Amino acid sequence: MSSSAPAHGALAPDSGILTGIYHQDRWGVGHFGDFLVSPELHERLRDFEGRRVRIEARRIVQPINPGPAFIQEITHIVAAPTIPVHMEVSARPSRILPRWLEVTVLMTNRGRKPIIVRLPDLTLIGSYPSQDQPKKVRESLFPGYTNKQLSVNHAASFLGWGAGYGGSPISSEGVLPSGCGIRIAPGQSFPVIAEPIAKSDGAEFKLSLRGRNGIEDAATWFQLEDLEESGQNRKDIKLSIDEVKTVGEWGNKVDVAMTLHSIGAQNPDVVVTPGKRTPxxxxxxxxxxxxxxxxxxxxxxxxxxxxxxxxQPLPSEGLTVMLRIEKPLHIQYRYEVLTEAGLVEVDFKLPD
Known part of the structure; x- marks a missing residue:
């Protein structure tokens, strides 16, 4: 049995074997997946904090339906299979919104086989202290890479993306990879850029990955004030662009081709979505x-x-990139390329 909460209005089980991750938040509330944990059990679960385990819950109580269910008695605790994905979070000040942070998640495949992670399986939830209640939960604001692939349910404040939400790997605000998923080779670390998050003193965030297709569930908790600013461009990657030319015009849009190069002896990895015509x-x-x-x-x-x-490694001869840019055209452009070390800036101009 998973540690997910029952559907709205459904009764929680009164016992059972549950698999999930135990965490005690900064307010002292114990969580096991979507279940709450009675304070009497915190000491027994302390050594399993942040680890994926399987427990036999002998007694689960749901005082109010709908409402949270409490695990009140545990008989056995065993370690679950090793989590193959490690998530490291860093941040930098947003260049667009004052007092907001851009969050980068570095996902490392610690397994022995390549994995494909569906971006909709990533969830970011914030818990905020308030005067009238100890915590206030906001649903995920992790739309990921593409606005055109966004499915918005305002009632649930949920934003998701991925296969089934559209085929374009382009958003209205930037050039971004396909939402169908990301492929991570064994030992490889893949950067994922989240939407900016507003700074809020005392807030705690939970980043979770729903496991499927052989991937185990993973989760990490963090506070914005504790994040490193920033993990961006740790390897001092430098890029350049040349051979810029316009190759077509479609109403108020212009097709632009260019070649992306690395400056230096080593060719960095860049995030690429394969295409039939051009990546x-x-x-x-x-x-x-x-x-x-x-x-x-x-x-x-x-x-x-x-x-x-x-x-993919940036080829020594460079990589041809094509963009369809909406008018009006600008004097100068800045391309923030998503690389193995985060976003790396490179400027270019259109030909006269």
Whole structure:
């Protein structure tokens, strides 16, 4: 039995074998998946904090339905299979929103086989202290890479993306990888950029990965004030762009081709979505109408894309990139390319 809570209005089980991760939050409340844990059990579960375990719950009580269920008695605790995905969180100040942070999640495959992670299986939930109640939970604000692939349910405040939400690997605000999933090789670390999160003193966040297709569930908890600022471009990767040219025009949109190069002896890995015509390099595109502030530029997809996004070495001869940029055109552009070390900036200009 999983540690997920029963459907709205359904009765929780009164006992059973549960698999999940135990965590005691900063307010002293114990959680096992979607269940709450009675304070009398905290000492017994302390050594299993943050680890995936399987427990035999002899007594589960749900005082009010709908409402939370409490695990009140445990007979056995055993370690569950090893988690193959490790998640490391870092942050940097948002360049668009003051007092907001851009959060980067580095997902490392610790297994022996390649895995494909569906981005909709990533969930980010914030718990906020308030005067009238100890915590206030906000549903995930982790739309990930693409706005066009977004499914928004305002009643549940849930935003999801991935296969079934559209085929374009392009958002209205940047050039981004396909939402069909990401492929992570054994030992490889893949960066995922979340939407900016507002700074809030005392808030605690839970980042969780729902396991499927051989991937175990994973979770990590963090406070924004404790995050490293930032894990971006740790390897000092430098990029350049040349051979920029316009190759077509479609109403208020212009197709632009360019070649992306690495500056230095080593070729870094960049996030690429394979395509039938040309691959798409993940990143965010901004433009400046005059020398000064850059703003996000609306783009559209070119061609069709197949398979999940993956990290690929940037070829020594460079990689051809094609973007369909919406008018009005700008004097200068900034391409924040998603690499193994996070987002790396490179500027270019369109030909006269």
């Amino acid at each position: 798409m390099v993940a990143g965010i595109l901004s433009g400046a109408a005059a020398e000064g502030e850059f703003r996000r530029v609306r783009v559209s997809s070119i061609g069709s894309f197949v398979g999940p996004s993956e990290l």
